[in-house]
Amino acid sequence: MSGIAATVAAVRAGALDPVELARLHLARIARGNGALHAMVAVDEDGVLRDAAALRARLARGALVGPLAGVVVAVKGVFDLAGLPTRANARLFDGAAPAAADSAVAARLRAAGALLVGHATCWEMSVGGPSRDSPAPPAVNPWGPGVDPGGSSSGSAVAVAAGMAMAAIGGDTGGSIRLPASFCGLAGFKPGHGVVPMAGSVGFAESLDVAGPIAASAADCAVVQAVLAGVAPHGAVALEGLRVGVPVALLRHGAPGAAMTARFEAACAAMVRGGAVVREVALPSAALFNQCYFLIARGEAFARWGAALAAGPERFNALTRRSLAIGALIPPAALVAAAKVRGMLREELAAAMAGVDVLALPTTPEEAGGMEDGDGFSRPDAAPFTRPFSLAGVPAVSVPCGRGARGRPLGLQLVGRQGEDGRLLAIGEAVERVLPVVGVAGEWWR
Amino acid sequence: MEGHHQGMDKREDEVRAALAQAGIVLPDADVAFLAEQMAMLARTIADVTEAAA
Known part of the structure; x- marks a missing residue:
């Protein structure tokens, strides 16, 4: 429970x-x-x-x-x-x-x-x-x-x-x-x-x-x-679960050594629990993130562009710049992105046809410092999470260990369209075989 | 370096013009940031457009 x-x-x-x-x-x-x-x-x-x-x-x-x-x-x-x-x-x-x-x-x-x-x-x-x-x-x-x-x-x-x-x-x-x-x-x-x-x-x-x-x-x-507004899904066993690793996306996101080690350990733990882990093809890894970038910036600008024009000082610099990128994207590029999005959804559906879930890191590295930055205004930011937002499919991150600095790392599991409850039940089964990350020390009290 | 600066100035002018079409005027630091992103943005648009073709 x-x-x-x-x-x-x-x-x-x-x-x-x-x-x-x-x-x-x-x-x-x-x-x-x-x-x-x-x-x-x-x-x-x-x-x-x-x-x-x-x-x-x-x-x-x-x-x-x-x-x-x-x-x-x-x-x-x-x-x-x-x-x-x-x-x-x-x-x-x-x-x-x-x-x-x-x-x-x-x-x-x-x-x-x-x-x-x-x-x-x-x-x-x-x-x-x-x-x-x-x-x-x-x-x-x-x-x-x-x-x-x-x-x-x-x-x-x-x-x-x-x-x-x-x-x-x-x-x-x-x-x-x-x-x-x-x-x-x-x-x-x-x-x-x-x-x-x-x-x-x-x-x-x-x-x-x-x-x-x-x-x-x-x-x-x-x-x-x-x-x-649904009933919780019943339990799913790890035994016989088919797990796909999208290796092209893994290479594209370039996880660090600690994340790679924790991800491989998580895969090994799933195999010991009876799951079958195999590689799957998702060749357009970079294109997922590029397409996401154009659609996200285009839609954000469509929503907030008028407010940006009326009073740019009402936004902080990170938001101003992120929104303004949308003004630099021609409408024809957004039409192309919408078409490519459909193709990429089909590519993902094909990759998942023979597996129950995809598994990959949630982030390339553990958490860093809090310096202001414009990192999220780039198409290569958050390389492991954006593709599944673009595709509109469910995804869950569960703790899978700690990095070199002792901070948590996450394993991401991705489900098929319409299988939200089942994915969470699979997440429950998987988290039972992963290391306990523990809780943060209460230095702030 | 002079050529680099001239190139950046040109890109910044292009960014200002594109923003002006949407009625947006941003601080110089924002324009400089966006000008530096133009090559990345152009590559992204080209890759997505080619994939759609």
Whole structure:
């Protein structure tokens, strides 16, 4: 049973009090947020009110939902009723409190989750970690000055620091999987369109998805079932599982020595568990990332270009530059990218025809420092995650060990279109044979 | 080096012109960054366009 499932069971049985759970996590936020900057808005009154209402339902013997008592942080691009949605951008200075929950938040709240507030993120999920944003960048609990990844940086940090049991992130090209990997957590990117995006500040509509970050794939599965409005998938055995390694993409992404060693160890562990691991062809590896780059920049510019023209000073430099690249892409190139995207989806489907999942690293390296940079404005950034955003298929990152500096590394598993629940069940089976990464030391307390 | 600077100046002028068409005026540092990305962007567009052909 996952940690979240065990918590829900204990809440339902009366062994855990939802008000005490809410207070515990509020206290952790109060202790750690000054150093980690994970949360930008804490809804203390709201979470205690919801916890008290849940306690009353339990006392009456009423039915409670599958996330009863689970404290969840939500990336600051999703509306939470009563809080302004600022997306860590000056563009939204003075925004009024949201009148209603986003679709994601509404589903969580209806399932009994206790929504503790907004987690920080890169400005509008676009640019990168910057000190020129309304809120300072989140810091990875794995060390002072360590990059937590992004753009759902605060979501991952909140979970890694025990401020929430799960968090909701948004992922356009890796923004759930990358911070989950860097912070020693599991992060799930659903297939495109599986989770409703109403009530959110978007980046690129044909790529944006919302999904969970939590301690494990098992925990992600419990939350994702609520987000998608489906029943959790049954268990999947590792025995006989067919795992494909897209070697061309692996070469293209050029993982470092530590990541290569951990990935090979993860493959060996899957084989020992009864899985069959073999190479698969995905020859257009570089083209996936180039095509992603054009579509992401083009769509982001279509969405935010008018605001950029009206007031470039309302964006930080990373976001300005990232958005402005879209203005330099001719429409004919976007038409070509749309055509190539279809071809690449077919190539991926063919590669996955004889396997159950693909396996590859989530990132080439462990987390680095937090210097401002324009790295994400390049087509070769996030080489292992963007291809599957482009294809719109589900993907999950699970911890698979640590790098040379002792920071976590992630193994990414990629599922077929429409097999989100099955992929998470496979993730649960795989994470059982991977090394335990552990939790970060509490230097920030 | 003079040739390099002249080339960069030309690319920066091209970036300013393209941004102006969208009604965008950015700080010089942003224009310089974008000018440095132009070769990468041109290669990306060429590769994707060729694949689509």
